Amino acid sequence: GEKKSLNFIEQAIENDLKEGKNGSRLQTRFPPEPNGYLHIGHAKAICMDFGVAQKYGGVCNLRFDDTNPVKEDTEYVDSIMEDIQWLGFQWKNIYYASDYFQHLWDFAVELIKEGKAYIDEQSAEEIAKQKGTPTQPGVNSPYRDRPIEESLTLFHQMNTGEIEEGAMVLRAKIDMAHSNMHFRDPIIYRVIKHPHHRTGTTWKAYPMYDFAHGQSDYFEGVTHSICTLEFEVHRPLYDYFVDELIETPLATEAGYRPRQMEFNRLNLTYTVMSKRKLLALVKEGLVNGWDDPRMPTICGYRRRGYSPESIRKFIDMIGYTKYEALNDVSLLEAAVREDLNTRATRVSAVLNPVKLIITNYPENTVEQMEAINNPEDPEAGSHMIEFSRELWMEREDFMEDAPKKYFRMTPGQEVRLKNAYIVKCTGCKKDENGEITEVYCEYDPNTRSGMPDSNRKVKGTLHWLSCAHCLPAEVRLYDRLFKVENPGTETEADFRELLNPDSLKVLTNCYVEKYLAELKPLSYLQFQRIGYFNIDKESTPDKLIFNAQ
Numbered sequence: 016g017e018k019k020s021l022n023f024i025e026q027a028i029e030n031d032l033k034e035g036k037n038g039s040r041l042q043t044r045f046p047p048e049p050n051g052y053l054h055i056g057h058a059k060a061i062c063m064d065f066g067v068a069q070k071y072g073g074v075c076n077l078r079f080d081d082t083n084p085v086k087e088d089t090e091y092v093d094s095i096m097e098d099i100q101w102l103g104f105q106w107k108n109i110y111y112a113s114d115y116f117q118h119l120w121d122f123a124v125e126l127i128k129e130g131k132a133y134i135d136e137q138s139a140e141e142i143a144k145q146k147g148t149p150t151q152p153g154v155n156s157p158y159r160d161r162p163i164e165e166s167l168t169l170f171h172q173m174n175t176g177e178i179e180e181g182a183m184v185l186r187a188k189i190d191m192a193h194s195n196m197h198f199r200d201p202i203i204y205r206v207i208k209h210p211h212h213r214t215g216t217t218w219k220a221y222p223m224y225d226f227a228h229g230q231s232d233y234f235e236g237v238t239h240s241i242c243t244l245e246f247e248v249h250r251p252l253y254d255y256f257v258d259e260l261i262e263t264p265l266a267t268e269a270g271y272r273p274r275q276m277e278f279n280r281l282n283l284t285y286t287v288m289s290k291r292k293l294l295a296l297v298k299e300g301l302v303n304g305w306d307d308p309r310m311p312t313i314c315g316y317r318r319r320g321y322s323p324e325s326i327r328k329f330i331d332m333i334g335y336t337k338y339e340a341l342n343d344v345s346l347l348e349a350a351v352r353e354d355l356n357t358r359a360t361r362v363s364a365v366l367n368p369v370k371l372i373i374t375n376y377p378e379n380t381v382e383q384m385e386a387i388n389n390p391e392d393p394e395a396g397s398h399m400i401e402f403s404r405e406l407w408m409e410r411e412d413f414m415e416d417a418p419k420k421y422f423r424m425t426p427g428q429e430v431r432l433k434n435a436y437i438v439k440c441t442g443c444k445k446d447e448n449g450e451i452t453e454v455y456c457e458y459d460p461n462t463r464s465g466m467p468d469s470n471r472k473v474k475g476t477l478h479w480l481s482c483a484h485c486l487p488a489e490v491r492l493y494d495r496l497f498k499v500e501n502p503g504t505e506t507e508a509d510f511r512e513l514l515n516p517d518s519l520k521v522l523t524n525c526y527v528e529k530y531l532a533e534l535k536p537l538s539y540l541q542f543q544r545i546g547y548f549n550i551d552k553e554s555t556p557d558k559l560i561f562n563a564q
């Protein structure tokens with residue numbers, strides 16, 4: 016096959032391995048914060064982190080970045096594991112940033128002892144005000160030069176519960192005039208009294224992202240810490256802390272150090288990727304849970320009937336660069352259709368039914384017609400579908416006074432009933448409002464598939480279901496969740512007002528083949544002539560429910 020060129024991260028990794036960096040070892044991690052369900056943006060990171068490990072014989076671990084107990088929960092931990100595996104990846108080990116709380120604490124104590132960190136008693140707002148601007152130096156905190164012993168004592172009190180939340184923080188003492196704002200004495204510890212989902216009430220002082228992430232990478236032995244572009248400006252600080260850590264007794268293997276690399280985030284049109292906003296949609300009941308098929312979450316796409324292969328293919332198509340972009344959701348939809356074409360079982364469903372009566376067909380006869388499961392896959396076989404005198408057809412497939420090029424059902428015209436006979440329409444019946452209640456036709460017995468006259472040329476082929484042999488069903492049709500292309504950037508506007516009010520349409524009067532009652536939830540289907548569908552997880556034999564892609 017065609018060899019795909021390497022992306023810039025793969026190139027850099029190949030170089031590092033060739034040069035023997037870190038003993039030519041490759042170790043990555045996927046570091047979700049367990050504060051929400053994974054979305055398709057995370058899938059991009061997952062494909063990278065696990066993908067390069069696979070490609071270069073390295074390992075990728077799953078690390079839960081659980082340094083903020085307020086928003087984290089084991090429900091999220093479980094869903095994250097399920098979604099990664101569904102996407103087709105497997106971690107080597109599971110780690111938690113909370114596993115490193117003691118090490119991180121010890122490192123912070125080292126920094127205080129060396130005069131490289133201090134307790135600041137100002138509020139977060141005051142500290143922010145003193146930060147300065149990129150062109151103007153910041154102002155030193157009045158606590159910056161407090162005695163080391165005092166900082167050590169207060170740091171311990173931050174963790175025992177004696178200090179209130181927000182009353183003090185630990186800051187790294189670096190440079191309030193540094194050209195990189197992240198070096199202006201960043202906050203590295205804060206007090207949070209909310210219990211942690213794993214460590215309970217053991218800790219009350221919690222490390223900030225910049226202090227936890229690089230060090231966690233280091234303790235774990237990560238060689239390439241791949242993240243998204245917004246962390247590029249944090250990289251010098253990442254390196255600074257690693258440099259400091261290497262000089263302490265916490266240092267591990269000599270010569271080893273992790274390297275942070277960044278790629279562009281996935282942003283998708285007509286949806287949002289912020290977990291905060293997705294959580295708000297769920298909490299406020301604006302969608303039906305994290306796995307609502309309109310959500311850009313992995314579980315939402317799964318429930319909607321997207322295959323993991325199609326998501327991976329889409330991520331491969333958009334690629335990895337150093338430039339932020341807005342990816343067109345229609346690319347994802349095209350990847351899904353292309354993939355489902357190869358795997359979806361072809362079945363019949365009538366979403367807007369009207370009765371079709373074959374007036375010259377015997378009343379009590381039932382024939383079994385063969386339906387090919389997937390023309391793209393000969394191994395998929397076929398199944399049988401019952402045919403009888405009274406059928407359901409789509410209301411849209413009949414027109415009493417049709418224009419010339421109408422190739423569907425209209426009086427005087429022949430059409431083929433898929434997998435069955437050629438029929439000629441003879442008329443219809445209407446109620447007092449003019450609504451069509453029945454359509455009539457006559458069949459030609461010599462045109463059953465495989466029979467001599469079956470090759471007769473007719474321009475239209477319609478799908479149908481035998482009224483006595485099909486099952487009622489609910490079908491849910493989805494449109495885009497937001498009505499504007501880029502709701503994510505409209506930060507000031509209330510994003511709730513940008514929701515598409517017509518994103519869900521429920522059809523309750525549909526019929527499907529009996530065959531579908533035997534299929535498992537999440538089975539990939541194509542309703543002939545309509546589109547791709549799957550069986551919803553809420554579907555039961557008594558109430559079949561399908562989702563449209």
Ligand code: ATP
Pocket residue numbers: 045046047048049055056057059060080241242243279280281282288289290291
């Ligand atoms: P949010 O800011 O909405 O909470 P997050 O980026 O903080 O999202 P994490 O759980 O920390 O969410 O993300 C885990 C990993 O997934 C990180 O390495 C992050 O860079 C990556 N990631 C998150 N969103 C995207 C995205 N849209 N595109 C690519 N990677 C992403």
Ligand code: MG
Pocket residue numbers: 048
């Ligand atoms: Mg975040």
Ligand code: MG
Pocket residue numbers: 048
């Ligand atoms: Mg994060």
